[in-house]
Amino acid sequence: MIAASGLRWILTLAFALSSVHGIWCMVLPGTNIAARVDHALHAAMGVFMIAMAWPWGMDFPAVPQIVLFGAGALWFVTAAPLRRGEDSRGRTLRRALPHAVMMGAMAWMVAAMDVSGSMSGHAGAGSGGDMPGMDMSGGSGLAAMSLTGTGPRTAAALLAAGLAVIGLVWLTRTLDQARGRGLPEGGVEAANEDNGRDNRRGDVSTAGVLASGCHAAMALGMAVMFVLLV
Template sequence: MIDSLALRWALTVILTAATLGSISGGGRSRTGRAPGTTTLRISSAAHAFMGVAMITMLWPGGTVMPGGLEAIVFAVTAGWFFRLASGVRPPGSAPRWPDLHHALMAVAMIWMALAMPVALPTTGMAGHQHSPHGDTSAPMGMPALLLIAGVVLAGYFLLAVVLWLSHAGLGLHITSVAGAPRRSRRAFEAASHAVSSAVMSVIVLGAL
């Protein structure tokens, strides 16, 4: 995991801001005028939960809930976004890729729930028990499939940073004064997702 205390605090602050930014439009419709739909509110709550979970994972022993239950919650979250990505979309709705990305974020959270117990040092209860040879910092071997999945996820999230920044740039391409606030908000949300993707890649790489 990430050993630098300064880096942990920096990522915590950055990820907190990114999480707030990514859920900033959860209570509003795509136009920014009317109240958001139930789907948008559920998606916003899922973003908030994943953001909090990512922040806790930056710190030793940090989990929102027991590992097994956490994995189940993230599996449901992944299913929710996969459903949105594969479902019929009404005119004017957001493109499919962001929902697929959010589903992969949830998959990465499941990966973290599985990988963290393997990646953490085997120090025994409360870190006070020692191995026969006095080595308390050697992690258990990570299964090859889990390792490969981690590398693929980390690589994808690095690519996602570029894709989200591209979305942010398009959002700032204002074609009308009336649409400027809504486009600026979408650009800010896209930039927040880019930051979250970058942090996720760092967290996954730190667990490998």
């Protein structure tokens, strides 16, 4: 939960952009099944990240989220052959890994907050005092809570760094594509490039820029959320 209203709204807009993009791609005619699942997972992650930034998001049960995003991480790795197309298996897997990392990080965040007792239905929630494993003082002035303990805070810091790198790579790719310096990369967005839609270069380029930009917004927003937990 984020205490600073300005940051909360900025992250809400970033996550909403990713969710809307995921839903839009998911319902496009001709989208294959694997791509629909990919986009549905990204849309769901955006929705739950929005919820996590607001006080009412703490009322959501943790276990279904952990199961959903844990399964999502496995999906992006195991379903890589379904997105292969003309690429090698190794390259397709490398493109899927950032998405798997994001899903796994989301599952970890929910699990960490669940263990702390800050999620719905757990002892200590709503008690008004500090919860085990969670500092409710919000010392940074930005977050209403942060993890305590060396292990959880170190893990959160490492995940924040990893997500920041992923987000910056996607952001660089977005800017390069927008300038016309690079073709749209593969990954999840590439699954829609072979789905029977108009594949004229201009259309694909626009779709690639939008997809990379939305993924960058999601990854960087998640990185900020993890920093606030440290």
